[in-house]
Amino acid sequence: EPEVTQTPSHQVTQMGQEVILRCVPISNHLYFYWYRQILGQKVEFLVSFYNNEISEKSEIFDDQFSVERPDGSNFTLKIRSTKLEDSAMYFCASERGGQRNQPQHFGDGTRLSIL
Amino acid sequence: AQKVTQAQTEISVVEKEDVTLDCVYETRDTTYYLFWYKQPPSGELVFLIRRNSFDEQNEISGRYSWNFQKSTSSFNFTITASQVVDSAVYFCALRFTGGGNKLTFGTGTQLKVEL
Numbered sequence: 001e002p003e004v005t006q007t008p009s010h011q012v013t014q015m016g017q018e019v020i021l022r023c024v025p026i027s028n029h030l031y032f033y034w035y036r037q038i039l040g041q042k043v044e045f046l047v048s049f050y051n052n053e054i055s056e057k058s059e060i061f062d063d064q065f066s067v068e069r070p071d072g073s074n075f076t077l078k079i080r081s082t083k084l085e086d087s088a089m090y091f092c093a094s095e096r097g098g099q100r101n102q103p104q105h106f107g108d109g110t111r112l113s114i115l
Numbered sequence: 116a117q118k119v120t121q122a123q124t125e126i127s128v129v130e131k132e133d134v135t136l137d138c139v140y141e142t143r144d145t146t147y148y149l150f151w152y153k154q155p156p157s158g159e160l161v162f163l164i165r166r167n168s169f170d171e172q173n174e175i176s177g178r179y180s181w182n183f184q185k186s187t188s189s190f191n192f193t194i195t196a197s198q199v200v201d202s203a204v205y206f207c208a209l210r211f212t213g214g215g216n217k218l219t220f221g222t223g224t225q226l227k228v229e230l
Contacts, residue, residue, distance in 0.1 A: 031216055033216075033217070035218075041222070042206070042220045042221065042222045042223060043160070043206060043208075043218075043220040044220070045217040045218065045219070048215060048216055048217055050216075055215060055216070056215040056216070056217060058217075089158060091160060093160075095216070100146075100148055100210065100212070100216075101148045101165055101167050103150060103162040103165055104162070104218060105162060106152075106159065106160035106161075106162075107159070108157075108158065108159040109158055109159060109160075111158075
């Protein structure tokens with residue numbers, strides 16, 4: 001069964017450094033998302049992406065964050081200057097689209113640790 | 116405001132017991148979509164079931180069943196004859212018509228199934 005893949009599984013970065021999290025969504029899916037989960041807390045929406053542009057973003061997704069689909073297969077989340085509070089599990093998700101009851105399929109996540 | 120509440124923080128059961136996970140949601144929309152996801156200790160998010168607000172019947176799928184009560188805004192999830200492999204955090208999530216495509220998650224219920 002096709003799945004969403006995320007790399008790396010764990011990223012350790014110094015505060016202030018840039019980090020890029022990568023995702024390969026399911027190939028025939030049209031909608032892409034990033035969520036994050038701070039340890040022990042609920043999953044929070046960051047951003048949704050459709051037709052090569054951001055369709056919605058949360059207040060967490062400030063100027064330090066950006067997303068890109070550079071080559072038609074990868075979907076990346078970049079954090080420009082990381083802060084300690086960016087430490088979390090970051091999940092990529094994709095969805096086929098067409099009907100509102102379609103489930104979002106999640107990758108295994110990237111655990112981001114900011115030192 | 117759109118909100119999902121999972122009041123049970125942690126549940127412990129003995130294998131083979133049935134267990135019900137509660138989910139209460141708030142939305143002003145008349146059309147919305149509800150989902151349950153499982154997060155095992157390995158950390159990934161696995162889609163389990165979905166429900167449209169306009170569906171009439173409750174369903175059973177293997178050991179899983181769900182009880183959707185629109186009058187009380189509840190979407191409870193039952194595992195029959197629980198197994199140790201069911202040990203995980205279970206998240207209820209809501210997608211509402213006026214909220215774009217994002218999922219709003221509850222805080223999760225940690226289920227521990229012991230021998």
